[in-house]
Amino acid sequence: MNRLRPPATRPPSRTLEHGFRWLCLLAALLPVAVLGVLLFDVVRTGIGRIDVQFLTSFPSRRPEHAGIIAGAVGSLWLVGLTAAIAVPIGVGAAIYLEEYARRGRLATLIEVNVSNLAGVPSIIYGLLGLELFVRALSLGRSLLAGALTLALLVLPIIILSTREALRTVPRGLREAGLALGATRWQVVRQVVLPLAIPGILTGSILAISRAIGEAAPLVVLGALSYVDFLPDGPMAPFSALPIQIFNWTSRPQAGFAVNAAAGIIVLMATLLVLNAAAIITRNRMQKRLGR
Amino acid sequence: MARPASMRRSRRVGEALIERSMLGCALLSVVTTAAILAILVRQTGEFFAEVPISAFLFDTQWTPLFADKHFGIWPLLAGTFLTSAIAIAVALPFGLLAAIYLGEFATPRIRGVLKPTLELLAGVPTIVYGYFALVTLTPVLQKFMPELSGFNALAPGIVMGVMIIPMITSLGEDAISAVPGSVREGAYALGAGKLATVFRVVLPTALSGIAAAVVLAVSRAVGETMIVAIAAGQQPRLTLNPQVPVETMTAYIVQVGMGDTPTGTLEYRTIFVVGATLFAITFAANLLSQRWARRFRER
Numbered sequence: 001m002n003r004l005r006p007p008a009t010r011p012p013s014r015t016l017e018h019g020f021r022w023l024c025l026l027a028a029l030l031p032v033a034v035l036g037v038l039l040f041d042v043v044r045t046g047i048g049r050i051d052v053q054f055l056t057s058f059p060s061r062r063p064e065h066a067g068i069i070a071g072a073v074g075s076l077w078l079v080g081l082t083a084a085i086a087v088p089i090g091v092g093a094a095i096y097l098e099e100y101a102r103r104g105r106l107a108t109l110i111e112v113n114v115s116n117l118a119g120v121p122s123i124i125y126g127l128l129g130l131e132l133f134v135r136a137l138s139l140g141r142s143l144l145a146g147a148l149t150l151a152l153l154v155l156p157i158i159i160l161s162t163r164e165a166l167r168t169v170p171r172g173l174r175e176a177g178l179a180l181g182a183t184r185w186q187v188v189r190q191v192v193l194p195l196a197i198p199g200i201l202t203g204s205i206l207a208i209s210r211a212i213g214e215a216a217p218l219v220v221l222g223a224l225s226y227v228d229f230l231p232d233g234p235m236a237p238f239s240a241l242p243i244q245i246f247n248w249t250s251r252p253q254a255g256f257a258v259n260a261a262a263g264i265i266v267l268m269a270t271l272l273v274l275n276a277a278a279i280i281t282r283n284r285m286q287k288r289l290g291r
Numbered sequence: 292m293a294r295p296a297s298m299r300r301s302r303r304v305g306e307a308l309i310e311r312s313m314l315g316c317a318l319l320s321v322v323t324t325a326a327i328l329a330i331l332v333r334q335t336g337e338f339f340a341e342v343p344i345s346a347f348l349f350d351t352q353w354t355p356l357f358a359d360k361h362f363g364i365w366p367l368l369a370g371t372f373l374t375s376a377i378a379i380a381v382a383l384p385f386g387l388l389a390a391i392y393l394g395e396f397a398t399p400r401i402r403g404v405l406k407p408t409l410e411l412l413a414g415v416p417t418i419v420y421g422y423f424a425l426v427t428l429t430p431v432l433q434k435f436m437p438e439l440s441g442f443n444a445l446a447p448g449i450v451m452g453v454m455i456i457p458m459i460t461s462l463g464e465d466a467i468s469a470v471p472g473s474v475r476e477g478a479y480a481l482g483a484g485k486l487a488t489v490f491r492v493v494l495p496t497a498l499s500g501i502a503a504a505v506v507l508a509v510s511r512a513v514g515e516t517m518i519v520a521i522a523a524g525q526q527p528r529l530t531l532n533p534q535v536p537v538e539t540m541t542a543y544i545v546q547v548g549m550g551d552t553p554t555g556t557l558e559y560r561t562i563f564v565v566g567a568t569l570f571a572i573t574f575a576a577n578l579l580s581q582r583w584a585r586r587f588r589e590r
Contacts, residue, residue: 016486017484017485017486020486020489021392021396023388024388024389024391024392024395024396025392025396026388027384027385027388027389027392028385028388028389028392028393028405028409028460030385031385031409031412031453031456032408032409032411032412034453035411035412035415035453038423038427041427042419042422042423088316089316089319090316091316092312092313092315092316092317093313093316093317093319093320095313096310096313096314096316096317097317099313100310100313100314101317109321110317110318110320110321113320113321113324114320115581116324116574116577116578117320117323117324119507119510119573119574119577120327120514120570120573120574121513121514121515121516121541121569121570121573122514122516123514123516123541123544123545123566123569124327124331124514124566124569124570125327126544126548127327127330127331127544127562127563127566128323128326128327128330130548131330131334131563132326132330135554152323155319155320155323156320159317159320183302183306184306184310185305185306185309185310209414212416213415213416213417213418213419214416215416215417215418215516215517216417216516216517216520216541216545219520219545219548219549220544220545220548220562221548222548242416242418242517245418245419245422246418246421246517246520246521249418249421249422249425249426249521250521257426260422260426261422261426264418264419264422267416267418267419268415268419271414271416275414
């Protein structure tokens, strides 16, 4: 630490202080405003393109005939499968770390590992999925391979948010349950989980929103951008909303840029609905639990 | 009331089974890490069995998909460095000033609104940012910079910077809030104004946390994929000129991933070598960031 020195100059005037304060506020608001303008521009470009034809058509070489149905249905499948795989495993892992694990090497290893996994770039998960699911387990370029990859990607997010939720349940409630003769699992299932559910749900929905927007790992493991059928099961080849947007954005014709904007509106609207649902569920459940 | 011994035993077995399965879930994350490492190491090993390491480290061209193959990683590293540096140049001033506002000036009510609003920036899918960079921002920049090519490092760099602002703000504010109030009061008592306190006392004290935030943001920028894959181009080029098309490590993986490269070929292995390089850089940055962040949290 440096030796304390008297200020080299007289304390700056109030105006300078106020100016700096406003500069800081501006720095916080400007990027958000820029995002707002950009999103507004997308809506202006794409909203006219959203009609029944766009929502129910398959991709096409001609932009005005192209539609989003293959990507949208593919994304629905992906998200459903991903949630079905990742949420139980993530919640289980969090319950282990919070409720069962004794402080020790194993728990520390798992904890460090989870936080490191959260920082691995998503495209690396794509490489993992390509080698492990597509090739080694011969799932091919299927929905299931995509969902398993996305599940591994969002697992750290679910584990971390579920642990937060479990930590909000007061310790005394657990001890009371154990004192009444309940086993550890009975305490977890009947005391801890019901109280932690709102937090777990919110965290899971946020993780799922992350999965919906991910394109990079899916591109690497072979999601298609030209699909003229709807998947008939988890082993079907697939497209996804962000893959479709990527494809349209990358094409030079202006018509496809409009399609991309329309696709972004659909994607952002889906995310908005999901997040609103997360907030509403949390508030409702918190009210019901009287907290 | 006592239960029959058999029932108690089955209950105990059930409990143990449940604990084991929860442990299994937790261990899956360790298995994931092991699998990532195993795959990267194996493919990288096979790559270097065919291509000498010197060709990877000392060649200045990256052309594995052409007839005349070169495997020098530097052009991809340069593209990654360039876009990431631009992103940090945008994110650091905005993110840090926003962190100062949240930590030093904002009332709790304003903070409660402003923080989640800023987090929105990180919640937008990267594919959407990619569209902004290519379709919206590049044409606007071209009005001021006629030399700017349709694909360039500048637009995706700026957009990526906007995306990672919340990361710097969030960790930076943690660091600023961790500075004890008594330290500020000490500065005021010595006659320092708010500005002097912030710049000469609070920020230097929070430096390790701010450094942690920046390194984490670097890691995020280096690993970011869709924005650069869309808007930076696909031309591996050893340059620091932000106006021309470049290719990042992540964009190269996407480029090969979109094509139909057969398994087991050298081209196929290149994406794992690039992936391993990317993994090593981001992993080192994350570790560094965690270490610095721990320093201010422990205080």
